Amino acid sequence: MSFDYSRTRMLIGDGADLLRSAKVIVFGLGGVGGYVAEFLARAGVGCIGLVDNDTISRSNFNRQLLATKGSEGVSKTRAAAERIASVNPDAVVREYNMFFTKDSELDLSEYDCCADCIDTVSSKIELAVRCEGVTKLVSCMGTGNKLRAHFKAADIYSTSVCPLARVMRRELKRAGVKSLRVVYSEEQPLGNTLDEGGRHIPGSISYVPAAAACVIAEEIISSILGDRRREILRY
Secondary structure (H helix, E strand, O other): OOOOOHHHHHHHOOHHHHHHOOEEEEEOOOOOHHHHHHHHHHHOOOEEEEEOOOEOOHHHOOOOOOOOHHHOOOEHHHHHHHHHHHHOOOOEEEEEOOOOOOOOOOOHHHOOEEEEOOOOHHHHHHHHHHHOOOOEEEEEOOOOOOOOOOOEEEEHHHOOOOHHHHHHHHHHHHHOOOOOEEEEOOOOOOOOEEEEOOEEEEOOOOHHHHHHHHHHHHHHHHHHHOHHHHHHHOO
16 A cells, blocks of 8 residues: 555645655654654655654543553654554655664764754753754654644744743754744643652643644644645735
8 A cells, every 4th residue: 555645635745745754853752743653644745754652551642642542651753653554555764762862873964853852851852952054853842731723933032921932032042043943832821840850740631732842743744835835825
């Protein structure tokens, strides 16, 4: 079975060929990243890189697409790769079962776009530094402790309200990163955090990470389509 681009071609014409030849890498396959990978696969992106070192646990079931009874305990990269293969068997999938840090050896120049769905600030900053001037990066800000499915894209230095964005602005400035496309919410975070092994875990609900993933996928696909998208929207 090969992937059927017919419905996509009805909307974007030969833009579907641009998607088929594109290479995108997704960092973090949790509540946001799992959906981003799914949306890219169903859009027909030809090569998808998957970066995560975690396995699926019961606490993921309330919001993560990859979390099912059959995938519990499975690495997130493997679960995502299998799901992509079942959706778009033509896609080339590259699994990087790793926690991304400054010591990680990854050549990002071969990818057209990167999706940052990591929740560790140091890793997000490192990825932004590496991508600057090399490849398009879209970075997700905070989705925890939120109930509204309202996210928008902007440059990091134009964001407000989001606590993670506030920290990112400070750290990116220190790192000399002058611009970064991000997806964020202006909703004030609700609730408290749970201390889990030294990490502060926020509350979450099913649809919010998926809503953020929709905007990230739109940003990435729009970047791949480039001038073709602008031509389509003129009609």
